[in-house]
Amino acid sequence: MKGNTKKPIQVVRTWVRRQPPKVKVFLAFTIAIAALIFIRMVVYDHDNLFIAAEAVHALGISVLIYKLATEKTCAGLSLKSQELTAIFLGSRLYCSVVMEYDVHTLLDLATLAATIWVIYMMRFNLNASYMLEKDNVPNYYVVIPCAVLSLVVHPTTQHHIINRILWAFCVYLEAVSVLPQLRVMQNTKIVEPFTAHYVFALGVARFLSCAHWILQVLDTRGGLLTALGYGLWPSMVLLSEIVQTFILADFCYYYVQSVMGGQLVLRLPSGVV
Template sequence: MGRRRGSSYVSVLFGWVRDQSVKVKIFLGVLIAIFALVGLKLTIRDHNYFFVLSEAVHLAGILVLFYKLVTQKTCSGLSLKTQELTALFLGVRLICSTVMENDIHTVLDLISLLSTLLVIYRIRFKLKSTYIKDLDNLKLSFVVVPSAILAIVVHPFIAHFRLIRILWAFCVYLEAISVLPQLRFMQNAKMIETFTGHYVFALGVSRFLALAHWLIQMYESGGKYFFLVGSGYFWFLAAFLSEMVQSFILADFCYYYVKSLVQGQLLRKMPV
């Protein structure tokens, strides 16, 4: 009884939010994000854990996709191009991580890359007949080429070979927009497959955790973190904006995903 009453209260709350203006919705979203950031800051002392959690959540999302492919024997609702972009930036990041860090991030990147390659293999060969290529129609060059050009122009200035610095910048920029083919796929299909929805939501949570690192570091350093990363102002600004871009791309989806779960439903259509 208490559980039903709590659910009805939440439904009323979401109904009230739905009826508000766009400005009010944006304000409420920012307010919730601030409370979440404060909570993370108070509970997690080592900010490096934000990136570890971000990568772990991303890996969990990839494993959800692999589970779907193995158990349901179909890749319906999945964008192969997003998985290929994911494999590309993970491979590049693994190279950079091996050279620059060689720590837990390297291990997580390796597992994520191998898992993504398995997903790609099953879509391309094992489940090719269930892949709807016509709906996966965002050209990869529209994503890869701008990321590469920006990486050549704006990259960190740290104690590593220039190629490594450019590759690092490239994987940051590419990761920020790698989800676009998947979102385009779902828009074309006018539906969201359940496991795909879980995967995209995991990406949203992953990006929020990474963005939290940047925001909390900026707050605690009084803005000086712009110059403490050994990279120069323009690189930090570009990397920070990349995190912001992906977070905003996924924010709307995550809102409707959580709303549908609270209402005891599954998100079936892309939010307009």
């Protein structure tokens, strides 16, 4: 009976695995649209999606804290990604305090504190297990383009120019802050469970955040874009959310496939992430 239950799942997995990349992209797009429709039907206040995204991100950080505290190793984790996360969270926390103090401010403060703790543990207590040679994406490769872009394209609201530039900077940096972590996993090809859970949590958080913006735009019939400002900025906000989601989509696919197959350790094929 148990074998018969698993058989349909195995058939689907095998069929999907054999499809060309274009078909996989189409399937992923179809599933994403279906998920958006479902969320729109069951979630009445779409602002809750953004709170849920931040909560899932915090949950992912909690998984890292558990890993570091119990296994006493930071192997497979990217210190550079954690540093980039702390930078964009710090920038967003500042913007939140001076521009729109609300519940998001408290969530960002808690997540930033947890991220700083992870950085401290990786730099000092567990430095011997840190895979420096695998974590080989310099932070300035990510920070400088985001900083330059934020100077060129930022909100056109009534806030101070420095606050508007920082707001844009944290949006752009958040979109690509996971790249060093993906590079570490690409270099190792084998991802242990806690790291996989953390990155999958980031993927879910990014999808929820992206869904929040898309559904808000639909609900306001584009009015939200005008509220964000004029020019390229509203489009860049949406583009950043979509980029974040698609950067992690490939990994999340293999994560789900691994979990469905009952594997604890995720093995990535060549070309993934």
